[in-house]
Amino acid sequence: MHRNEAIMKAARTADSDEILHSMKPCILLLSVFAAGLAAQTFTPANAAALAARQWREQHERAIVEEFVSLLAIPNVAADRANMQRNAETIAKMMEKRGIAAKLIAEPGGNPMVFGEVKTPGATRTIVFYAHYDGQPVDPKDWATAPFTPTLRDKPLERDGQVSQLPSPGTPFNPEWRLYARSAGDDKLPIVAILSAMDALREAGWKSKSNIKFAFEGEEEAGSANLERTLAANKDLFGGDLWLICDGPTHPSRRQQIVFGVPGAVQFDVTVYGPRNELHGGHYGNWAPNPALMLARLLASMKDDDGKVQIEHFYDGLIPLNDLERRALEDVPDVDAELMRDFWLGSTVASPKRLAELITLPVLNIRGISSARAGAQAAAVVPATALASITVNPMAGMDQRRIADLLIEHVRKQGFFVTRDEPAPEVRMAHAKVARVVVRPGGYNGARTAMDLPISQELIRVIESARGPVVKLPNWGGAMPLEMIERTLGTRGLVIPTANHDDNQHSANENVRIQNLWDAIELMAALLTM
């Protein structure tokens, strides 16, 4: 379309001397005011965002259709064949745009999709990371099948009805939702950045930096192969800055930048009762009930205020500095609104706010299971009870040590702890036996200082395109950032794009259409860096 030349030139002079293509300044200027872009000062970032918006308005249906095609490919990490299809599809999406793509896989792992756009004379390299795998799904919990992307005219929770794509040329209602696994977490930024590149290319825009893409296929499965892949391909994946495009924007719907992320280490804890389920009446006063033993064990792990009671759990945690504390105070208070959204009558450690609590390490019970409950329950003493637990260590904590501490805590509750399925003799030799499996692929948390020049530059770029951003010293979405930084000698920050109410990790995951549009503009702005 080439109509943005003058404004973009004005913008770029602030920051760049590249040559721009021809534009139609009056139309653009009107668009700027009509759209209410945060464009008091024109910068390359907001000019690029605007170009992306105009391009998007002309191509909404094509963008959504490409997204739908990608979402329709099942993407649970364990489903190797479909993961390969996902990777190949993304590679084709890159190649269609003239981006050289490679699939790089460790034996037994899903491929990392790599892409690169070289910029002649560039002095730095920015790596955009996203992941194309999603959390496991239980289709019976979904209103529509998780891999049948489905548009609704409102969120399901507000009785949103299934809608067809608008007829070509008709704009999407930006409050509509697209339901599918990974709609928000994390295929959204993949589609957004490729759309942003289309937009900038049409506007004749080029990046100042080399751009790389690193799209992972095992993030939700613990990124078990990521470290090996990066270590074996340092030149390929190395760069000055990794932008982790993952997770939700702030519940206030403002863009946010996340400077710190937790690591993750996952545990499966099995507690043993009798060899087989026993008659609950005959043996209920005599045979140890593993469901009760597990309940006691889990109850011992936190106090009433949610403070983890595992000894030395918080050791090493790097406290927030003053700048981070001040940023925290500026985070919009959405707690009351979230409580209404989530039907909560209380929160843990109230009146501490969510933004503050997620700077602390998390111990979360993901699920428990023992025999059967509800309609299928039988009158038995269960044979085993199982809890799945995630710990999210924050910057400064060591996930390997956390695993030792958790195992030690289980021991202190009187359990003999084993790593493997205990043999009968082991079960008979100990009053209480627990099997603690530490899943492979755990990693540490990381936090990037807010006052680094790269941090300040990123804040400026994003704010000029998307208005005031929420600056989170730390959040709760685990990412292997510490490992990436350590392995590649790079810096990482997190730039989320999904709506906060996207049901990520659970049934009926979705993306709000406006978040897709915003993500395209955000990516366009970041591509100017």
Place this chain on the structure above:
Amino acid sequence: MHRNEAIMKAARTADSDEILHSMKPCILLLSVFAAGLAAQTFTPANAAALAARQWREQHERAIVEEFVSLLAIPNVAADRANMQRNAETIAKMMEKRGIAAKLIAEPGGNPMVFGEVKTPGATRTIVFYAHYDGQPVDPKDWATAPFTPTLRDKPLERDGQVSQLPSPGTPFNPEWRLYARSAGDDKLPIVAILSAMDALREAGWKSKSNIKFAFEGEEEAGSANLERTLAANKDLFGGDLWLICDGPTHPSRRQQIVFGVPGAVQFDVTVYGPRNELHGGHYGNWAPNPALMLARLLASMKDDDGKVQIEHFYDGLIPLNDLERRALEDVPDVDAELMRDFWLGSTVASPKRLAELITLPVLNIRGISSARAGAQAAAVVPATALASITVNPMAGMDQRRIADLLIEHVRKQGFFVTRDEPAPEVRMAHAKVARVVVRPGGYNGARTAMDLPISQELIRVIESARGPVVKLPNWGGAMPLEMIERTLGTRGLVIPTANHDDNQHSANENVRIQNLWDAIELMAALLTM
């Protein structure tokens, strides 16, 4: 075959003057010694048992085949169509033997199968009760399908292999097991008593009492319609003595008589977290985790010694008297052996023995469930957590009051308690919300005094046929005996027949073939009363 006349006559003179058919005394006498029957004194009971044994030895395959046909009909109480098939099959089994049968059902309930054998001049009526429904099944936990009766040459736990029926005329190995839902609990006595009647009929034997059969189809579902059925049909089901043929014999493999049984009241307790599952990292320190709340709630219900911590829980419990305490001391100590069988390294409230502990009311967690655990676990804060709990009140306790006490206990742990699914406003108005559903059909426990004449007569009859019996003042198998006694003005005792290691109520339920044989002899003895 009519070969038992002389011995039976000798036996009967001790207790009866009925005319017997011709027999072959020498063969019988040899059989008595060869079989090691406890026949120091010949009584009608041991003569009848012996006749049953001889008849059984000639008809093993036919008996097992009839049993297999009955076990092959799925019998989960909620499966109405198949329950009707079960009832009609049992009625046909009676009619084939000339016993008038009736199906008596409350609207919406499974029929009670009634049968009657009138004895001219009889002055008392004995009602044999059993139930033809079984516990719900989860076929994936079964080695072979629960309704495909399968013979094994050893217990599954000792690597028993699937075996074919022995060829006609070849005796069964009495240690073989027949696997199927309700093989032990509780279709076994139905087949045993009908086989015993065949045996006694062939030996020309008649009962002294009127005999009635009352075979229920909803016992494992809480006997919701039993009271109404009995109240509406008092003449039909009334009798001087109800013999509840249900549950396992003593782990020492000795026959037992059970004088007291618990009642049962079942609860489903749901604890609420956020409306939907939430991302565990983002919200794990802030949103109340229902799995943890449930763990704390369950942990609060018992102390380390298994003593229930619900206030006033034990109120009303009738303590054991001296005779009962002495009987308890005579119960063989099988605890160490059971611990080995069940791979247990400890028991609750040790060194108290199982026999003593099951005279106390039971609070047992049957199963718990929250989100998903193990391989299918997702990194979420679960939305709800559910526990199914059974309380077994003993004689003197009131199950309705227990329900109130349990609800009050949940309240004391800080929960707002609701009976129905709580509306969003309710969830938002209270810090913690629990839904407690008291399932319909709860009932009280009961205990019959050991020194009543009928108790003493029953002990004599059974001991003369089956040797020294274990006399349990109370056990753990819940039965609506208190209601039966109250509604019909009768007395009840429990005469179990299944092996203790029959996996009743859980997967891979089975009957040991010898227990089937023993049950037929026991029933023959009881039919002489």
